Amino acid sequence: MKNKNLVSITDFSKEEYLRILELAAEFEMKPRQDILRGYVISTLFFEPSTRTRLSFETAINGLGGRVIGFTDSGATSTAKGETLYDTIKMVSNYADLIVMRHPLEGSAKLASEISSVPIVNAGDGANQHPTQTLLDMYSIQKTQGTLDGLKIFMVGDLKYGRTVHSLLMAMSRFNTTFYFISPEELMLPAVYKLHLDKMGLEYHEGKDLAEFLPEADIIYMTRVQQERFTDPIEYERVKNAYVLRRNMLEGTRETMKVLHPLPRVNEIHTDVDDSPHAYYFQQARNGVFVRMAILSAILGVK
Amino acid sequence: MKDKQLSVSAIKEGTVIDHVPAGVLFKVVSILKLDKVGTMITIGNNLESKKLGHKGIIKISKVFFEDNEINKIALVAPSAKLNIIREYEVVEKKVVTIPDEIVGIVKCVNPKCITNNEKVTTRFDVVSKPEVRLRCHYCEKITDRDNIEIL
Ligand SMILES: [Zn+2]
Numbered sequence: 001m002k003n004k005n006l007v008s009i010t011d012f013s014k015e016e017y018l019r020i021l022e023l024a025a026e027f028e029m030k031p032r033q034d035i036l037r038g039y040v041i042s043t044l045f046f047e048p049s050t051r052t053r054l055s056f057e058t059a060i061n062g063l064g065g066r067v068i069g070f071t072d073s074g075a076t077s078t079a080k081g082e083t084l085y086d087t088i089k090m091v092s093n094y095a096d097l098i099v100m101r102h103p104l105e106g107s108a109k110l111a112s113e114i115s116s117v118p119i120v121n122a123g124d125g126a127n128q129h130p131t132q133t134l135l136d137m138y139s140i141q142k143t144q145g146t147l148d149g150l151k152i153f154m155v156g157d158l159k160y161g162r163t164v165h166s167l168l169m170a171m172s173r174f175n176t177t178f179y180f181i182s183p184e185e186l187m188l189p190a191v192y193k194l195h196l197d198k199m200g201l202e203y204h205e206g207k208d209l210a211e212f213l214p215e216a217d218i219i220y221m222t223r224v225q226q227e228r229f230t231d232p233i234e235y236e237r238v239k240n241a242y243v244l245r246r247n248m249l250e251g252t253r254e255t256m257k258v259l260h261p262l263p264r265v266n267e268i269h270t271d272v273d274d275s276p277h278a279y280y281f282q283q284a285r286n287g288v289f290v291r292m293a294i295l296s297a298i299l300g301v302k
Numbered sequence: 303m304k305d306k307q308l309s310v311s312a313i314k315e316g317t318v319i320d321h322v323p324a325g326v327l328f329k330v331v332s333i334l335k336l337d338k339v340g341t342m343i344t345i346g347n348n349l350e351s352k353k354l355g356h357k358g359i360i361k362i363s364k365v366f367f368e369d370n371e372i373n374k375i376a377l378v379a380p381s382a383k384l385n386i387i388r389e390y391e392v393v394e395k396k397v398v399t400i401p402d403e404i405v406g407i408v409k410c411v412n413p414k415c416i417t418n419n420e421k422v423t424t425r426f427d428v429v430s431k432p433e434v435r436l437r438c439h440y441c442e443k444i445t446d447r448d449n450i451e452i453l
Contacts, residue, residue, distance in 0.1 A: 008442070083420055083421070084416070084420050085420065085421075085422075102416075103414070104414055104415065104416045104419050104420075105412060105414050105415050105416065105440070105441035105442075106415050106416040106417065106438065106439075106440025106441035106442070107416045107420075107440075109416075109439065109440045109441075110416050110417075110420070110422055110440055124416075124441075125414050125441075126414070127441055127442060128442075191444075
């Protein structure tokens with residue numbers, strides 16, 4: 001993986017995913033290692049995302065690396081009309097690796113073609129966010145002991161949710177059975193169902209959240225946002241139908257975990273938080289170890 | 303070439319692009335950058351055609367296209383037929399086929415794509431030739447036949 005870009009979840013092979021997850025487990029055991037001493041990593045956040053940036057910077061600091069960068073293009077030269085091309089050309093002179101988040105789709109791909117150092121995509125608009133997908137996979141593997149043959153429920157906005165699409169693409173390599181639970185307006189796009197058909201995987205679609213929950217190994221919740229609905233009455237009608245409550249978890253598997261990419265609004269009721277099934281806060285913490293693994297694998301220090 | 307029906311005059315050497323749907327004739331002109339060609343070009347449009355209703359035809363003197371160049375017009379005119387002319391005779395007939403990759407020419411349908419916001423050449427993988435579905439190399443969104451806009 002040395003010097004590879006991580007722009008899209010499809011940039012890494014199944015073996016490379018597994019290697020990242022193995023490294024992440026090592027970092028979880030021993031999170032302070034001085035292996036990035038002398039390395040400079042640039043975090044370019046062309047749009048603010050405090051959660052993702054802090055996770056990356058905690059990972060870099062924990063491994064003894066140095067961070068340069070900016071957090072919001074409003075205050076930098078890009079606001080004065082500097083092109084992405086020029087910014088990446090300049091920064092790749094200073095840094096050993098660039099982590100970037102940008103509101104435009106395809107920006108990380110373009111940056112990877114311009115940059116002389118590897119690019120890690122920390123989100124390009126609604127397109128890709130591969131480090132989120134890897135941390136989701138790490139959380140699944142850690143809680144289930146395996147990635148193979150699991151029953152994964154994806155709930156909420158399956159039409160626009162990029163985390164759901166990337167996780168689906170990644171987990172489709174592990175013989176997963178999927179359950180897609182969403183309102184009519186936010187159903188999974190056909191292109192992903194075609195992909196699962198091609199892979200010969202079983203999947204189920206439904207509108208009722210409670211119906212199949214006892215089957216689940218993982219429930220992956222996403223936000224149902226009002227602005228996604230063309231009809232506000234429809235939103236009012238469905239908004240409470242996709243809220244997970246503690247009483248719905250009765251009768252589910254003991255090892256079943258609830259994941260969520262965060263931030264949540266109200267789609268997981270707070271009464272779930274102290275349930276043994278709740279895993280979303282640990283999931284966020286896992287992001288640091290996964291990002292340590294990604295950075296050290298690409299920089300070739302692990 | 304003595305056919306009285308033929309409304310556009312014959313050429314001695316060059317390429318005739320026939321059976322272009324009338325509505326896309328000027329897109330073909332722009333894809334092939336014929337405005338930059340210095341030799342004689344005759345263009346006929348809205349000619350009667352049994353197959354297409356109305357068709358266009360373009361005759362370009364002394365120009366012979368590479369396959370990868372001429373195939374670009376298959377995006378808008380898959381029905382186009384090429385006649386290669388030498389000494390007023392048709393020496394070769396060709397059809398056009400969509401290439402596997404489209405570089406430049408087409409605008410990405412996604413307004414949030416980096417290619418619509420920064421000066422960068424567009425690039426697409428052709429994921430379906432019969433349906434003309436192009437996947438953007440950058441934002442990964444699909445631009446299909448109905449949304450193809452020529453740059
Ligand atoms: Zn695009």
